[in-house]
Each structure stands twice: as C-alpha cells, then as structure tokens.
Amino acid sequence: MRFITIDKKSWANGLENLCENYRLFGPVRDNNHHFFKKLAKGELPDFNYLNTRLSPKSIVYPQSETMFEYSLDESKEDHHILKEINKDYSLQALIGIRPCDAASYLLVKCNFDTPEYKDPYWLRAYESTIFAGLACGNPRSTCFCTSAGCGPFHEDGLDLLLVDEGENFIAKILTSRGENFIKSAGWETETDPTAAEKIIKDMKIKAEEKIASFVSTDQLKNKLSIKLYDAPFWDDIAFACINCGTCTYACPTCWCFDIQDEVSSSSGLRMRNWDSCMYPLFTLHGSGYNPRNTKMQRVRQRFMHKLKYYVDKYGDGIQCVGCGRCIRLCPVNIDIRRVCDMMNKYED
Amino acid sequence: MNEWKPRIVGFLCNWCSYGAADLAGVSRMQYPPNVRVIRIPCTGRMSPKFILAAFMKGADGVWISGCHPGDCHYMEGNYYARRKFALFKNLIEYMGIEPGRLHFSWISSAESTKFASVVNEVTSAVKALGPREHFIKTMPRVA
Amino acid sequence: MSEYLSKIKEISERLLKEEKVEIIIGFRKGTVPMMNEPCFAKTPEQVKExxxxxxxxxxLANYLTDRKEKIGIIAKGCDSRNIVTHIIENKIKREQLFIIGVSCKGMIDKNKITSMFENEINEVSEDEENIIVKGEGFEKTLNKNDVLQENCKICVHRNPVIYDELAADLLVEQKDVDRYEDVRKIEAMAPEDKWNYFDDILSDCIRCYACRNACPLCYCPTCFVDESRPQWVGKSIDxxxxxxxxxxxxxxCAGRCTDCGACERACPMGIKVRTFTKKLGKDCLELYGWEAGLSLDERPPLDTYRPDDPEDFIK
Structure with missing residues (x-):
C-alpha cells in the first residue's frame, strides 16, 4: 500500500495535469448546496461540504440517458434501424466522492453487472470512472453509514482515498487505477506507510465516534418476507407519504429506470429515465390493471426492497449506505432509520 | 433565399369561425395562407394542452376563435373558455412567450370580412415577431 | 404554541373517546430539525404523539382526499381553505369532518434557516417570538418573523375560515400586505428576460413531482404527465x-391555489415553484375578485362565469 502526501499548494497544479487525461467531476457549490458537476479547466472542487444534495450516481447513470437513435424516413437506407449513439467513455474521475457514495456504486453494480446480463451503458461509464474518495471527517446527524455496512473512511469502491490533514492531503492508493491517477497528477511525495496509516486510523476513529445515529439490521435476514409484508405498521409508516420520487432520486442506490421513445417528425430517440417505485405508473400494466395501486403498497415496496428483498437476494447487507439523503429531503419526514428498526424488531 | 413564412395553428369553433372561413372562401376573399386550421366543437373544448402542444411542436403562433358571447351553440361554452383563455394567455406571457404569439377572437359564421381581417392581423403580428425560438421540443436535450 | 398543543390534544382525545371521529389527522414530531411528520391518531393513547x-x-388537507370515515383534522388558515376547496370539489364531505381550527402565526422556512449557517443545524426550538438554532459550535436566536416561509409572510388568512372548534383565539389578520410584489417584477420584464428567469429557476428540477404531490389540489386519477395517448409532456429532464x-x-391550480406553500416547502431542490401559481392567484383576484377557499357557497372561477367578464384580449 502506497501513501502519497499532497501539499495543498500543489493541489491546483495536480488537477490541471489531471485534466489532460481525465474528465474531472467534483463537488461544486451552487446556491446553498453542493452538487457533483463537471469541473472546468482550472476549476477546483469545493471540499468544504458535508454531503452533496443529490448523490453522484448521475455521473455514471444520468437521470435521462440516450440509448439509440433511428430514422423513420423511408427514403433513407437505414430507416427503422436502431443505431447506437456515440458517447464519451473516455476516462473520468470523481474527485472528492464520499466513501458512502462510492460504496453505493458497488451496490448498484450487482444490478447492472450480473453473470447473465451486463448493462452496457452503466458498465462502460462505470469502468471509465476513477473514484478518488474524500474521507469524511464531519458526518451529519442523519448519517448512519457505520451501521449500514459502510463508514466515513470506508475504502470499498474507491481507487484512492484522500484524507484532509490540514496543510496536506494524504492519498491512500488502493488500486492500480488510483496509482495511475496520482502519477498523472504529478504528486510524488511518498510518505511513510506506518505513520500515514496511524494518522488515518486516528482520524477514522474520531470520525466514527461522531456518528450518532444507527440502524439495527441483524434480524432482517431471519424474518419471513411474507410476515414483514403483512406487518401492521405499514399504514402508519405510509400515512404521511405523498408518493413523490424525492427519496428514490436522491438515493445513491436506487437504480430503477423506464425506457421511452420520443419521435420528432421522422427522427426518433430511445432513452431511459430514472423511474421511481413511488409512482403509480411504475407498475401499471398495459391492461390498465395496477397491482401496486395504493401508496401503502408502494411505500412498503421501497422499504422491503432495500431492507429485505435485497438482503435475501445478495446476502451482503442492506441496499443502503446510510448517507441520510432520503431522511433530509423527504418532504414529510419519513425516516428510513425508524422503518428499518421497526422491521428489524418486528415479531409477529 | 426563401422568405420565412410563419406557421400558425388556428383552432376554430365548428359553429361560427369555421363557417366564417368557409364563407370567406366562397366569397373569394383574399387573406394570408399561413393558418393551419383545426376544427373544434366549441371553444369550451379547448384544453390548455392543445395550445402548449402547438407551441411545443413549433407553431409560431396560435389563434383560437369562437362564437360571440351569448351565441354559443352549447349556451355557455365560450363563457367558460373566456376565463380559461384570460388566465392562460397571462400565464404563458408571464413565462416568456412574446405577446402577439397567442390570439383570440369571436367571429360569427356570417362575419367573413372579420375572419379575413383577423387572419391578416394575426399573421402580420406573428410575422413581425419572426420565428419562435423558445419552447420548441424536437429531440430531448438530455445526456 | 404549547397552549395550542394542549388544547389540540384535549379536543382530539375527547373526539376519539366520544367516538365523534374515527381518526385525527395531525403532526408528530419529526426526526430531523424543522420537520414534522403528518400522522394519524386512532386512539386517545396515540393523541399523545x-x-x-x-x-x-x-x-393536511392533502390527507383528506376521498377518505370515507369521520375525521378530526387540525387546520391552520391555509389548510382550512383547502378543506373548503376539497368540499366544493366533492373530495370530502363537510359532515365527515370535525375541524380543529388553529390560528397560525406562520411556519418557518427550513431552507432559509439552513442557508444561514455554514455548519449543520442539530436542534431548533422556539418560543412565542423567537427561533433558537443550535449546531456544533454555535447557537443563535432568530426572530421568527424574519425566517417565515415566503407565503406565510404575506398571508392574510391566518385564521381558519371554517372550523368546529378553535384550539386558540383568532388572530388579527395582517393588513396592507403587498402580496404580489415579486409577480409584478417578473411581469415588468421583457419576454426574453422572463424566459431566462424561468429557465434559471427550473434548471435544478429533477421531476420528482414533490411539488405536485404535496399539493392538496393534485388528486387527478391520472396526472397529465402520466398520460400516454397522447403523451403531452415527455418524461425526461429536457x-x-x-x-x-x-x-x-x-x-x-388556477383559482384553486390557496398559496399554502406546501409545494415550495416540499421541493428537494429549493425551486421557487410558487412563482407560477402566484401569478394565477393574482390574476384570479384582479380579473374575477376571487380568492380560493373562502366560501362553501361560491363556485371556483373556472367553474363559473359572468357575462361581462373582461375580454379586452379577444378580437
């Protein structure tokens, strides 16, 4: 394991070098909130943030993404043929992504990259992305990453981890892609691994101590789905829900999409847009029948998927990294921590 | 070079303005050919979506014409429509569509002269504004 | 506020005990600062929450739509106006409702307060006049009137317009409020500037429909955005x-909106969505002398007409 010290004075310079080989994305303050945006040449990411308003999942998985184009003009030779749209899959880097958001990519990966099916759009974008994480020294009150299989200094899903040490960043290089990234920036000051490891460990303990909210998930696996499904608490949980898509769109691990064709005169476009299990249209059949027609059913689906079906199917914990966005943004304050605990301790 | 010609969508009530167009035609009146007419059963049938759809698909102007107040075939359709139109016109102009893109008129089936003159008026107003730039949906602008 | 609450609880408990209603709709304390969660109480025990x-x-009128049972509902000025709108639009029956009226001194703007502090806010409490904000390394007292939601600042219907029992004395309504200053500013812009203005405020929209769904007026079985034959509006973020x-x-929402501000409050991106609805509110007032939700006996403006309605825009 290599550790590099990056003097903050050489930060801007390094990023400039990186621009040559990578499209850089980083947290940028827009009005009162931070968002992941493409950094223009010379633009610096703003690391003075708790967590971005929306998750950075859209960098790899845009809210609206084109798939094919076609022409309906029969005078053209290739009419009615779906044609791939050229997209930029050159190397890109997410600088300053929080460990929770980086971990979320691994959860999403299990949906888009299976032995049987590989989603070409997501996978190509994912494979062209370097995850340069920023350790989280100042978690929010709604963060519960440590009990959601993650943590403020969590390394899974990252190519390197940056730790802010005041004057310097310490970069812990985790993969060969991370190695190339650092090389490309021109940061070369290697530092003693034992000392660096110690600093990082101390900071990690401090950060983890700051996390004040937790969920218990240990019993979820042992519950019967059908019992949880029929549990009496859903009406209470769902009452306030207005069935907007805020939680699902803000969530770094929600992956559902809907495919749409749009045609204008004789040219057409096929694209996919984020969809949300909160919408009635999500499950509406062509016949007009909707098997999930009430808001209680939809709310239940969201939580059952994240906290039960996923747990059973993939066996690696809940489909949640504890970033707390859905808690902060929900217009009516439906709190996944409360729901998770109710599910976990439910005895029929 | 081809001169730019405005495209105007005209929604005409079956019971009056549409008849006026007919009468203007058989009377051999001259008026600009830029209005594409869609016949509607009553101005009360107009949905705001129709107007927005016309704009989104690239119409440079939209014109809606119905029966004079008191003359509605369905007694009061145009009275209801009048309120909807007032609010709609204000809102779309508030949103940034230029005044002069959206027109309304009352033309009875006997008023072929008024019909021709309103077509003139609408066409020249839209012409003066030139091609519309905003609020046109062709291919979605997405990633 | 605390005297409001004890009265609300007293009334609610009585209604449930005497079986005058089957359910009380109100709020319970939220899990994050400046948020409460709409909830119901079906037993006197639950009233404690x-x-x-x-x-x-x-x-809260949003939670009444098409309910069948007898309901007790806590209603501030705007809720009560939306209850009126619900009743005249046949979404609930007056006889089903026991309205616990609460005269309202305004709700606080969580976005505004959050943006005033660099650090995260951990706790927000209040007394009659002040909001006390605490976070890591800071504590500040704000005057409540300075941090009200925009719609509450200009509200002229703070008292419930219909109610069965009051939880607090009626207030003196605000007078001489200029409610439409912002709308006039936009009206005065050139078309191109207007266009850009709205482009700018809508640029963050993620189409989550929180504004629509937080609104008590939006109860169509199929919303126009979900219609597919024809599809009036695309589903991407174009x-x-x-x-x-x-x-x-x-x-x-024309002629139905009470400017309760739920849409703007719900928006996760902080978009000023009331900018649109306020224009319609202003026009309805100026053209038809109408304010939504004030009377059970009048039809909303687009459900009626006068032969002499203004028509100077029609040739």
Missing part, C-alpha cells in the same frame, strides 16, 4: 418538458 409548532407547513410540467401544474 401529536405536536403543533412552526414546522407544520405541510398542508428543459421544455420540465417547463411544460411546471406550467400545466400551476395552471391546473
């Missing part, structure tokens, strides 16, 4: 489609 403070900005959504959403 109810709260009332300056974080009850969500419009700016024209986004604008069409906001335009039609607002237009659909």
């Amino acid at each position: 109810l709260v009332w403070d300056s974080n009850c900005g969500i419009n 700016p024209v489609d986004t604008r069409t959504f906001h335009f039609l959403r607002a237009y659909h």
Whole structure:
C-alpha cells in the first residue's frame, strides 16, 4: 500500500495535469448546496461540504440517458434501424466522492453487472470512472453509514482515498487505477506507510465516534418476507407519504429506470429515465390493471426492497449506505432509520 | 433565399369561425395562407394542452376563435373558455412567450370580412415577431 | 404554541373517546430539525404523539382526499381553505369532518434557516417570538418573523375560515400586505428576460413531482404527465418538458391555489415553484375578485362565469 502526501499548494497544479487525461467531476457549490458537476479547466472542487444534495450516481447513470437513435424516413437506407449513439467513455474521475457514495456504486453494480446480463451503458461509464474518495471527517446527524455496512473512511469502491490533514492531503492508493491517477497528477511525495496509516486510523476513529445515529439490521435476514409484508405498521409508516420520487432520486442506490421513445417528425430517440417505485405508473400494466395501486403498497415496496428483498437476494447487507439523503429531503419526514428498526424488531 | 413564412395553428369553433372561413372562401376573399386550421366543437373544448402542444411542436403562433358571447351553440361554452383563455394567455406571457404569439377572437359564421381581417392581423403580428425560438421540443436535450 | 398543543390534544382525545371521529389527522414530531411528520391518531393513547409548532407547513388537507370515515383534522388558515376547496370539489364531505381550527402565526422556512449557517443545524426550538438554532459550535436566536416561509409572510388568512372548534383565539389578520410584489417584477420584464428567469429557476428540477404531490389540489386519477395517448409532456429532464410540467401544474391550480406553500416547502431542490401559481392567484383576484377557499357557497372561477367578464384580449 502506497501513501502519497499532497501539499495543498500543489493541489491546483495536480488537477490541471489531471485534466489532460481525465474528465474531472467534483463537488461544486451552487446556491446553498453542493452538487457533483463537471469541473472546468482550472476549476477546483469545493471540499468544504458535508454531503452533496443529490448523490453522484448521475455521473455514471444520468437521470435521462440516450440509448439509440433511428430514422423513420423511408427514403433513407437505414430507416427503422436502431443505431447506437456515440458517447464519451473516455476516462473520468470523481474527485472528492464520499466513501458512502462510492460504496453505493458497488451496490448498484450487482444490478447492472450480473453473470447473465451486463448493462452496457452503466458498465462502460462505470469502468471509465476513477473514484478518488474524500474521507469524511464531519458526518451529519442523519448519517448512519457505520451501521449500514459502510463508514466515513470506508475504502470499498474507491481507487484512492484522500484524507484532509490540514496543510496536506494524504492519498491512500488502493488500486492500480488510483496509482495511475496520482502519477498523472504529478504528486510524488511518498510518505511513510506506518505513520500515514496511524494518522488515518486516528482520524477514522474520531470520525466514527461522531456518528450518532444507527440502524439495527441483524434480524432482517431471519424474518419471513411474507410476515414483514403483512406487518401492521405499514399504514402508519405510509400515512404521511405523498408518493413523490424525492427519496428514490436522491438515493445513491436506487437504480430503477423506464425506457421511452420520443419521435420528432421522422427522427426518433430511445432513452431511459430514472423511474421511481413511488409512482403509480411504475407498475401499471398495459391492461390498465395496477397491482401496486395504493401508496401503502408502494411505500412498503421501497422499504422491503432495500431492507429485505435485497438482503435475501445478495446476502451482503442492506441496499443502503446510510448517507441520510432520503431522511433530509423527504418532504414529510419519513425516516428510513425508524422503518428499518421497526422491521428489524418486528415479531409477529 | 426563401422568405420565412410563419406557421400558425388556428383552432376554430365548428359553429361560427369555421363557417366564417368557409364563407370567406366562397366569397373569394383574399387573406394570408399561413393558418393551419383545426376544427373544434366549441371553444369550451379547448384544453390548455392543445395550445402548449402547438407551441411545443413549433407553431409560431396560435389563434383560437369562437362564437360571440351569448351565441354559443352549447349556451355557455365560450363563457367558460373566456376565463380559461384570460388566465392562460397571462400565464404563458408571464413565462416568456412574446405577446402577439397567442390570439383570440369571436367571429360569427356570417362575419367573413372579420375572419379575413383577423387572419391578416394575426399573421402580420406573428410575422413581425419572426420565428419562435423558445419552447420548441424536437429531440430531448438530455445526456 | 404549547397552549395550542394542549388544547389540540384535549379536543382530539375527547373526539376519539366520544367516538365523534374515527381518526385525527395531525403532526408528530419529526426526526430531523424543522420537520414534522403528518400522522394519524386512532386512539386517545396515540393523541399523545401529536405536536403543533412552526414546522407544520405541510398542508393536511392533502390527507383528506376521498377518505370515507369521520375525521378530526387540525387546520391552520391555509389548510382550512383547502378543506373548503376539497368540499366544493366533492373530495370530502363537510359532515365527515370535525375541524380543529388553529390560528397560525406562520411556519418557518427550513431552507432559509439552513442557508444561514455554514455548519449543520442539530436542534431548533422556539418560543412565542423567537427561533433558537443550535449546531456544533454555535447557537443563535432568530426572530421568527424574519425566517417565515415566503407565503406565510404575506398571508392574510391566518385564521381558519371554517372550523368546529378553535384550539386558540383568532388572530388579527395582517393588513396592507403587498402580496404580489415579486409577480409584478417578473411581469415588468421583457419576454426574453422572463424566459431566462424561468429557465434559471427550473434548471435544478429533477421531476420528482414533490411539488405536485404535496399539493392538496393534485388528486387527478391520472396526472397529465402520466398520460400516454397522447403523451403531452415527455418524461425526461429536457428543459421544455420540465417547463411544460411546471406550467400545466400551476395552471391546473388556477383559482384553486390557496398559496399554502406546501409545494415550495416540499421541493428537494429549493425551486421557487410558487412563482407560477402566484401569478394565477393574482390574476384570479384582479380579473374575477376571487380568492380560493373562502366560501362553501361560491363556485371556483373556472367553474363559473359572468357575462361581462373582461375580454379586452379577444378580437
């Protein structure tokens, strides 16, 4: 394991070098909130943030993404043929992504990259992305990453981890892609691994101590789905829900999409847009029948998927990294921590 | 070079303005050919979506014409429509569509002269504004 | 506020005990600062959970739509106006309702307060006049009137317009409020500037429909954005489609909107969605002398007409 010290004075310079080989994305303050945006040449990411308003999942998985184009003009030779749209899959880097958001990519990966099916759009974008994480020294009150299989200094899903040490960043290089990234920036000051490891460990303990909210998930696996499904608490949980898509769109691990064709005169476009299990249209059949027609059913689906079906199917914990966005943004304050605990301790 | 010609969508009530167009035609009146007419059963049938759809698909102007107040075939359709139109016109102009893109008129089936003159008026107003730039949906602008 | 709450609880408990209602709709304390969660109470025991403070900005009329049972509902000025609208639109029956009226001194703007501090806010409490904000390394007292939601600042119907029992004395309504200053500013802009202005405020929209769904007026079985034959509005985040959504959403509330601010409060991106609906509110007032939700006996403006309605825009 290599550790590099990056003097903050050489930060801007390094990023400039990186621009040559990578499209850089980083947290940028827009009005009162931070968002992941493409950094223009010379633009610096703003690391003075708790967590971005929306998750950075859209960098790899845009809210609206084109798939094919076609022409309906029969005078053209290739009419009615779906044609791939050229997209930029050159190397890109997410600088300053929080460990929770980086971990979320691994959860999403299990949906888009299976032995049987590989989603070409997501996978190509994912494979062209370097995850340069920023350790989280100042978690929010709604963060519960440590009990959601993650943590403020969590390394899974990252190519390197940056730790802010005041004057310097310490970069812990985790993969060969991370190695190339650092090389490309021109940061070369290697530092003693034992000392660096110690600093990082101390900071990690401090950060983890700051996390004040937790969920218990240990019993979820042992519950019967059908019992949880029929549990009496859903009406209470769902009452306030207005069935907007805020939680699902803000969530770094929600992956559902809907495919749409749009045609204008004789040219057409096929694209996919984020969809949300909160919408009635999500499950509406062509016949007009909707098997999930009430808001209680939809709310239940969201939580059952994240906290039960996923747990059973993939066996690696809940489909949640504890970033707390859905808690902060929900217009009516439906709190996944409360729901998770109710599910976990439910005895029929 | 081809001169730019405005495209105007005209929604005409079956019971009056549409008849006026007919009468203007058989009377051999001259008026600009830029209005594409869609016949509607009553101005009360107009949905705001129709107007927005016309704009989104690239119409440079939209014109809606119905029966004079008191003359509605369905007694009061145009009275209801009048309120909807007032609010709609204000809102779309508030949103940034230029005044002069959206027109309304009352033309009875006997008023072929008024019909021709309103077509003139609408066409020249839209012409003066030139091609519309905003609020046109062709291919979605997405990633 | 605390005297409000004890009265609310007393009434609610009585209603449930005497079986006058089957359910009370109110708020319980939220899990994050400046948020309360709409909830119901079906037993006197559950009534204990109810709260009332300056974080009850969500419009509870939204939870009445098509309910069948006898309901007790806590209603501030705007909730009560939306209850009136619900009744005249046949979404609930007056006889089903026991309205616990609460005169309202305004709800606080969580976005505004959050943006005033660099660090995260951990706790927000209040007394009659002040909001006390605490976070890591800071504590500040704000004057409540300075941090009210925009719609609450200009509210002239703070008292419930219909109620069965009051939880607090009626207030003196605000007078001489200029409610439409912002609308006039936009009206005075050139078309191109207007266009850009709205492009700018809508640029963050993620089409989550929180504004639509937080609104008690939006109860169509199929919303126009979900219609597919024809499809009036595309489902991507194309700016024209986004604008069409906001335009039609607002237009659909014409003459019905009470400016309760639930839409703006619900928006996760902080978009000023009331900018659209307020214009319609202003026009309805100026053209038809109408304010929504004030009377059970009058039809809303687009459901009626006068032979001499203004028509100077018609040739």
